[in-house]
Amino acid sequence: MKSHLVLVGALAGLVSSPAxxxxxxxxxxxxxxxxxxxxxxxxxxxxxxxxDHKIAYDIGSGSPGTKSKGLDGVARLINMLAANGVPMSRIHPAVVVHNAALWDVTTDAKYTQQFGTANPNTELVKQLLAKGVPIYVCGQSAAMSDVAKADLIPGVKVALSAMNAHAILDSQGYSLNPF
Incomplete structure (x- = not known):
């Protein structure tokens, strides 16, 4: 019975996918x-x-050479709320990036050094930053991957850790996006 519910849930997710x-x-x-x-x-x-829509996004997965589904989700929140009359002054997403997703916010130079191609997320990251969306990189993930502050797209900030960033955002009234 449980396997049927899982299958139904998976199929519903596929049907509701914009792709x-x-x-x-x-x-x-x-x-x-x-x-x-x-x-x-x-x-x-x-x-x-x-x-006030204070929503924190936790983005930890990424795939080299592809656009970030997590970062696109942040853009979707902004567009969805704005299209439904919510002013930008009430839309406050924040992004915490760690693990493999770290590369999605690196400069084209660093990304190319690592993967041999330009970062497909650069334009999206720049648009999010231009709209005031704070993007925090886990300092522990950056250290583990040998990524320095200078390797990040200008405007992306470093936090002590993803865990610490989420604790601070939670204390500031942000809810954690469950998707």
Whole structure:
């Protein structure tokens, strides 16, 4: 019985994936261009007008040469809320990057040195930073991977650790995005 529930859940996830869904229902923007595609939804849960959306993202996985699904999720949050009338002054995502995802926020020079190609996430990272999204790299992951501050896209900051960054963000009222 449990295996059937797992299979049903997996299939539901595939059907709801933008990559497999009707792409014509999804569009980019209005804030982050070229990333974070969203669909219009007739939602029953109203977005409170006075709510500050303080959401922390934990991004630890990445695949060389590919765009970051985690960073795209941050763009999707921004675009989704803005498209539904939430002003940017109330949208406050924060990103904590560690492990393999560390490379997604490195300069093209460092990324090319490591993987032989330019970083496919550079433009998205620059747009997120330009909109005031703080991106913190786990200092422990950086040290383990021999990545210095100078190897990071300008504006990306280093935290003592991902664990420490999340504790600080939690104390500042951020909720942890479960996806």
């Amino acid at each position: 497999l869904a009707d792409a014509s229902k999804f569009s980019h923007g209005p804030v982050i261009q070229g990333f974070g595609a969203v669909a219009k939804v007739d939602a029953d849960l109203a977005i409170p007008a006075n709510l």
